[in-house]
Amino acid sequence: MSTDPWFRPQCTDVTPDGDGWRHTGLRVVTLAAGETYSWHTGGAETLVLPLSGAGTVDSGGIRVELAGRDDVFAGVSDFCYLPPGVDATLTSTTGGRYALPSAPASTGRPIRHQRAEDVPIELRGGGICSRQVNNLAAADGFDCENLIVVEVLTPGGNWSSYPPHKHDEVRADETALEEIYYFEVADGGVGYQRVYASDPDRPIDVLAEVRTGDVVLVPYGWHGPSIAGPAHHLYYLNVMAGPGDERAWRFRDDPAYAWIRGACNDQPMDPRLPLTGPNPAAARDTDRPAGGGHEHQGEHS
Numbered sequence: 001m002s003t004d005p006w007f008r009p010q011c012t013d014v015t016p017d018g019d020g021w022r023h024t025g026l027r028v029v030t031l032a033a034g035e036t037y038s039w040h041t042g043g044a045e046t047l048v049l050p051l052s053g054a055g056t057v058d059s060g061g062i063r064v065e066l067a068g069r070d071d072v073f074a075g076v077s078d079f080c081y082l083p084p085g086v087d088a089t090l091t092s093t094t095g096g097r098y099a100l101p102s103a104p105a106s107t108g109r110p111i112r113h114q115r116a117e118d119v120p121i122e123l124r125g126g127g128i129c130s131r132q133v134n135n136l137a138a139a140d141g142f143d144c145e146n147l148i149v150v151e152v153l154t155p156g157g158n159w160s161s162y163p164p165h166k167h168d169e170v171r172a173d174e175t176a177l178e179e180i181y182y183f184e185v186a187d188g189g190v191g192y193q194r195v196y197a198s199d200p201d202r203p204i205d206v207l208a209e210v211r212t213g214d215v216v217l218v219p220y221g222w223h224g225p226s227i228a229g230p231a232h233h234l235y236y237l238n239v240m241a242g243p244g245d246e247r248a249w250r251f252r253d254d255p256a257y258a259w260i261r262g263a264c265n266d267q268p269m270d271p272r273l274p275l276t277g278p279n280p281a282a283a284r285d286t287d288r289p290a291g292g293g294h295e296h297q298g299e300h301s
Contacts (some may be wrong), residue, residue: 008215031091043105051068052157058173077116078114086111103239105144116248125264154226156231162264163224182214268290
């Protein structure tokens with residue numbers, strides 16, 4: 001198992017430190033029935049996303065009731081957006097777990113509630129690279145200042161985030177984005193995540209066996225595949241942001257494996273998808289490498 005500092009087993013708090021990690025944060029909060037959690041968003045815009053259970057968010061005289069979900073494999077959840085500089089309280093009457101993905105922002109956007117039925121769902125790839133992408137706050141979807149957040153569900157035995165790709169430079173065909181992978185694995189299983197260097201001056205080498213609650217950070221470099229063990233579906237929450245003024249998601253595939261994208265897209269979609277049950281909004285979309293003249297949500301996961 002990797003001992004790389006970018007792999008963080010059972011991690012509940014990722015905070016920008018101004019040095020090796022600057023642009024994204026994630027806190028996972030577990031509440032017992034009737035318990036509350038209060039915090040100040042500081043200089044970051046934040047989503048409140050139920051991983052399991054329902055909840056209520058109170059901030060600035062605004063109350064948002066989150067219907068939530070039983071777990072990440074049971075369905076898509078609604079969520080709440082909070083701007084920087086506000087006090088907030090999260091309350092759970094029945095108990096639950098909540099992800100608070102964040103990114104530094106100046107003014108952010110108004111507090112608002114995104115309903116689960118308004119979250120676009122896409123089925124991507126084909127064959128053993130089939131997966132489901134829930135575009136919670138994708139770059140060309142839900143409006144944020146800097147934050148980009150999507151969920152990916154990979155059926156047991158499949159590969160996602162593949163071919164390996166990167167987004168660590170400012171170019172016409174690429175944006176510079178840090179990325180957090182937060183994992184959950186169905187039924188106590190395991191998955192695997194790979195990250196490796198694209199530039200010898202920025203070494204990174206992660207091959208991590210991941211379980212529910214584990215985090216892999218991607219400051220730069222090629223990343224993928226994310227592998228779901230047989231019979232154990234894999235979920236990961238992707239949190240992205242970067243230093244640029246443009247909120248966009250463009251990537252480049254590792255040239256050694258780029259051919260795999262087209263080969264997988266030519267295969268039938270895994271019939272187990274969507275994992276969260278029939279949804280009329282679910283639509284298949286093939287992956288296109290960046291610079292191909294069409295930018296769309298969740299395209300690299």
